[in-house]
Amino acid sequence: MKKFPEQFMIGAATAAHQVEGNNVNSDFWIMENVPYSIYKEPSLDAVDHYNRFKEDIQLLADAGCNTYRFSIEWARIEPEKGKFDKKEIDHYKEVLEFCQEKNVTPMVTLHHFSSPKWLIIEGGWESEKTIEYFSKYAEYVVSELGELIPFICTINEANMGRQIAKIRKRYEDNASKKKSENKGKNTDVQVGINLDMQDQMEKYNRALGEAFEMDPRHLKTFLAAQTEKGEHIVMCSHERARQAIKRINPEIKVGITFSLYDHQALPGGEESVKKEQYEDFLEFLPYLHEDDFLGVQNYSRKIHGPEGVIKLEDARLTKMGYEYYPEALAGVLRFVDSHWKKPIIVTENGVSTDNDEERIEFIERALNGLHQCIEDGINVIGYTHWSLLDNFEWQLGYEQRFGLIAVDRKTQKRYPKASLSYLGEIKKSGV
């Protein structure tokens, strides 16, 4: 057994919109509910984590885990521009106090993809105003709850908008060539997003325009294809929020998270790897100098040949359609370590599968790799598995299963899986 250091954090992660339910003032709620929605289904009650968080955190703690990463929902805290809802702050206060009671270290994400509807009407993630709005929201949360929060991730997967822009462009370039081949599974994008519904898009966009009462071309949600300017806005929002947090409570450790593939080169693929590593991560480094930690999120790898990314024939696939390859985590940590010496937290890593034995195998292989990284001196201080619960996988709905706990959404009854105890055992005795 290889034991992790005593203070090493092990637990699981969720995001408010994916688990809480009834996030009615958010942009996603609208996108899911308009006619011709490209979402497989709406989130509705989700898994009712808003009301059942105690049961869920209790299950995590009982299994032996000591860390919970979750997000605070901006659309709940500030449902209307400038109007902060104390009742919602009190809700998250209860969540944080419960973590404390159970000796579970909370890690709070301030923005995990969903935004208040009003923010999008104001110009969303391509508008300079968002920098100010986001730092005001961060300031409010920390002035109310700061004492209870040791770690804050300002923004989840700050690089996702640019990745989506790249993939969408590639997709559109190919669309006319191989329209029929592209139907069905879209295996390029890591998160649950449908890029193959062009036919429906026009009607959907019109409906969105009506719902937001604006020109749909100007709808800039967090997961919309992002411009370079948008990327700068996201990163400045992070910097300004970090400054606001530190002004109020310098003790809080502040970081941001990135979605990172393990890019591997076949002979001739080295340049392609370098390009993607730069676009995924290295170009963001100038904004991160004053951060306390970096959140690394990894799900798979990409293999590059002289022509760019190639698909392996016969690769073992996850339910999401991309490769099942737990060793990617260690690959990414080694790459990050060559550019970043401050603490790293693995804020997400996991697999969508209906077979929990595959999840256990995934955790074992990924954490073996992580343990080796620590032995080699890489400064990793925690790991939160994605996800605590089976949940709403964005445009792909509830069919995907990333959870350590299954939920019957008719009764909202929880069924902890063997993988949850397995993860807890690793915290107690090692991998």
Ligand code: BGC
């Ligand atoms: C996101 C999660 C998502 C997970 C699995 C991550 O990119 O942060 O919200 O559910 O991937 O696709």
